[in-house]
Amino acid sequence: MxxxxxxxxxxxxxxxxxxxxxxxxxxxxxxxxxxxxxxxxxxxxxxxxxxxxxxxxxxxxxxxxxxxxxxxxxxxxxTGPSPEELATSLGTSVTLLVATGGVSLEEMATARLEMEAVCCRLAAQNRTDMHLAALEAEIAQQRTASLSDQDFCASDVRFHRTIVDAAGNALLRFLMNAVVEALMPVSNMIIFRVRDRKEIVAHHETLLAALRDRDGEAAVAALGGLVRYIRAQYEKAEEARKAARP
Missing domain, CATH: 1.10.10.10 (Winged helix-like DNA-binding domain superfamily/Winged helix DNA-binding domain)
Known part of the structure; x- marks a missing residue:
């Protein structure tokens, strides 16, 4: 019929x-x-x-x-759309929103903190030794002084993608694609000239330690410290941009 x-x-x-x-x-x-x-x-x-x-x-x-x-x-x-296709489409839409001014830097930071905090709590409960090893490997790579900015940014994305994966929630993984795969690269592009890599790595190490101890609240606190640092770098980047105007 x-x-x-x-x-x-x-x-x-x-x-x-x-x-x-x-x-x-x-x-x-x-x-x-x-x-x-x-x-x-x-x-x-x-x-x-x-x-x-x-x-x-x-x-x-x-x-x-x-x-x-x-x-x-x-x-x-x-046809049934695959989660990967939908996630890519979502990430592309968010990137366009940021590029056209539809999302502010403050909104980016707030969305990341609130959404990834949920992942940190779940990851503290559900993470495996494989997740910890993957996080450790990314931190080791991020400590390499000769690592290019592009490769550092890629490692940063992989680090936080691993936290999302460790949360063990398929819907969160889909939704966080907009943050990890879309917002984080944009964020890195904005602040890479003013950030201190060692500071980023220090926050990653604190976050890893909390996940290793299965301490969800400590992991959220570590994430909060990282996001506060990124917010400060947004301000520095904006000041530098204004200073460079003719």
Whole structure:
């Protein structure tokens, strides 16, 4: 039985069609791996032109909800978006928000502190020896004086990604992708000229010690010290930027 859809008005028809098809996927009327009707059939169902349907399908493809397959058994099929794809999309959106001024530096610091604090508490309970070893390895690399700024930033991201992984919560891991994979690289780009690497490493060492002791509150306190330091570097970077203006 074909899913039924509401009437489409003339404005934003493609958007409405995409939204109705998405809703059909979300509520189970359209199943993963189910083949959609052809463009011609969808156009007849919705009472619109084929180009309008084609635009709606492009929107669904951009949301990773459908895929196309060629050949005798080809067509357009419903697909379940992978967590990795969704996380990447979320991270890209957050990066764009920061780049366009939609998120302030203070909001970045606050969001990171509050969200990663939850991960620190859970990581203190759930971390394994493998997580501790990974954190130790990143700190050892960060102590290397010859390490480039780019590689230091990459190690910084991996350090905090490991804490998120140690929390053992799939939804937090997805949500924290916006912080670790998007906000942290932006943050590092802003402060890398004014920060002291040794200071960053010292905070990482304190955080590692708290996780080793399974002390969640000490881990949150260590994270708070790190974020306060980063906030101070934001101010220094802003002062340096203003001073460099002609």
């Amino acid at each position: 074909e899913p039924s859809y509401g009437q489409i008005v003339t404005t934003s028809a493609a958007s409405q069609i995409a939204d109705q098809l998405q809703q059909a996927i979300m509520d189970g009327r359209l199943k993963v791996d189910e083949r959609l009707p052809t463009e011609e059939e969808l156009a007849a169902q919705f009472g619109v032109s084929r180009p309008t349907v084609r635009e709606a399908l492009k929107r669904l493809a951009a949301r990773h909800l459908i895929r196309s397959r060629r050949g005798p058994t080809g067509g357009t099929f419903v």
